[in-house]
Amino acid sequence: MSLSSTFRTVPPAADVVIIGGGVMGTSIAFHLAEAGVTDIVVVERGELCGGSSGKPIGGVRAQFSDPLNIELGSRSLRAFQDFPHRPGADIRLDSVGYLFLLTTDRQAADFETCVEVQNGLDVPSRVITPGEALRLCPYISTEGLVAAVYSPTDGHARPALVVQGYADAAARAGVTFATHTSVTGIDTAGDRVTTVHTDHGPVSCSTVICAAGAWSGRIGAMAGIDLPVRPVRRQLAFTEPLTPPAPRIPFTIDFASSAYFHNSDDGLLFGLADPGQPDGFDTTWTPEWLELFRNVARHRAPALADMATTGGWAGLYEITPDHNALIGRSAELPDFLYATGFSGHGFLQAPAVGEILRDLHLDRTPFVDISPLSADRFRTGAEIRPEAHVV
Structure with a gap:
């Protein structure tokens, strides 16, 4: 599959709908499919890698100020180093530091x-x-x-090649990519997600994962979830x-x-x-x-x-207000998961976050406690010390 491939046919139903076809959405799709989750649809308003992941070269590092971000960066670095074997692609990783x-x-x-x-x-x-x-x-x-x-051990790699590698492997495992497809609404019933509406038709589903980057605030609002991303x-x-x-x-x-x-x-x-x-x-x-x-x-x-x-x-x-990511499960809608608001760190943390969203969906315990990154922290006054704003 190429990044310009277009799948305009939206299936009427899916187990998981991932909103966003950048590095975060494709990483989540890959990790879910690798774990045996079937019936996944990735909905992307443009081409894959068309948003923030389109950056020509992305830095990868584990130099952060807090243990949680350090662990997300470190685990992702190891995944980038192993990328030629899993999922299997050359991402032009250059460990220049x-x-x-x-x-x-x-x-x-x-x-x-x-x-x-x-x-x-x-x-x-x-x-x-x-x-x-x-x-x-x-x-x-x-x-x-x-x-x-x-x-x-830090360095840089090519985001488009990472997205391509994840998307190819996910597609081989049966993931459907609905590109040039915009989400127009999300239906809920009680505390359950029921349907994602798109401009190519509705998709009934039991889980929605928002990985829509800068557009995540709009997606969250469709489900009544506050995702404070600008x-x-x-x-x-x-x-x-x-x-x-x-x-x-x-x-x-x-x-x-x-x-x-x-x-x-x-x-x-x-x-x-x-x-x-x-x-x-x-x-x-x-x-x-x-x-x-x-x-x-x-x-x-x-x-x-x-x-x-x-x-x-x-x-x-x-x-986000404290320049740290939003990763977690909605308290109001338990089947609405999110991974967004990375404030410039999304590419370098995407492999680890793909694992975490896989584990959240499968009710496993992730390798690190991501509860501090809940979107609810801004409502409860539990903001994280802002990470220095650098690439």
Whole structure:
């Protein structure tokens, strides 16, 4: 099956309807089908990988500040490493490491604490000197750097290849993919989900899993479930091919500004979160955005500031109030499950989350307690300490 394959025929009934055909939806479909769940339909409003998962290159890491996110990242890293065997696809994983550049003593102290937690969970991150950071990434300037943090097992892969790999394996196991199909409503009876309505007909079902990314708030509302997710545009750019070729460098992030860069085919990829970006579903790439990155680069990586670019990409982050995911089962509708709101971390956590949603559906105990990620936490005042907003 290719990512452009279209299955417009929506079956009249299914056991499980997964809403969203990105990396999260396809991972969930794969893990359910692998566990023997039959009669699964994935409903996608456009093409597979057409939303946030369409990012050209996605970072994969286990460097987080809290044990839960660390465990989600670590387990997913192992799955990405094993992807050629299960489900069986080359995802162009490049374990170049993640390099965080730190410019204040407070940042250094906070990251040192995080490294201790990460090391306790077998993540090989370490605090390094500015000089060591320069040897790893010769583009940077060490002026103003206090320290850096590096973990060699992190890196990046190709989201489209991951979605393709999961979707191919799921399709072989009998999963139906209804692309170019929009969800128009969800019927319930008491505390049960009964029907998902689409623009190609209704599907009666006993379980709905929302993996609709930035559109999840709308899907939740159809079932009377509050999923506090807002869409925010994020942009990146590609350099022209570089001669001589760029050295192989880590996924490098200036923590204070969120500016990042890494290898991309025969050049580099630049990115930065615009702090002034308003909420919305606009995914128009605007070249003038690039000046924000260049302003940071002039100080932190001067050679990058004047590199010519060939274009860029814009996609949507699905942001929650505390920048942590929503994963769980609805208390009001026990057969409505959700995995959304990853705030930029969805791709790198998708393999682990696919396992978790499989286990929730099958009433198994997941490998990690995800109750802190319940969408109800915002109603009960149990928000999680916000994860630093970086890619």
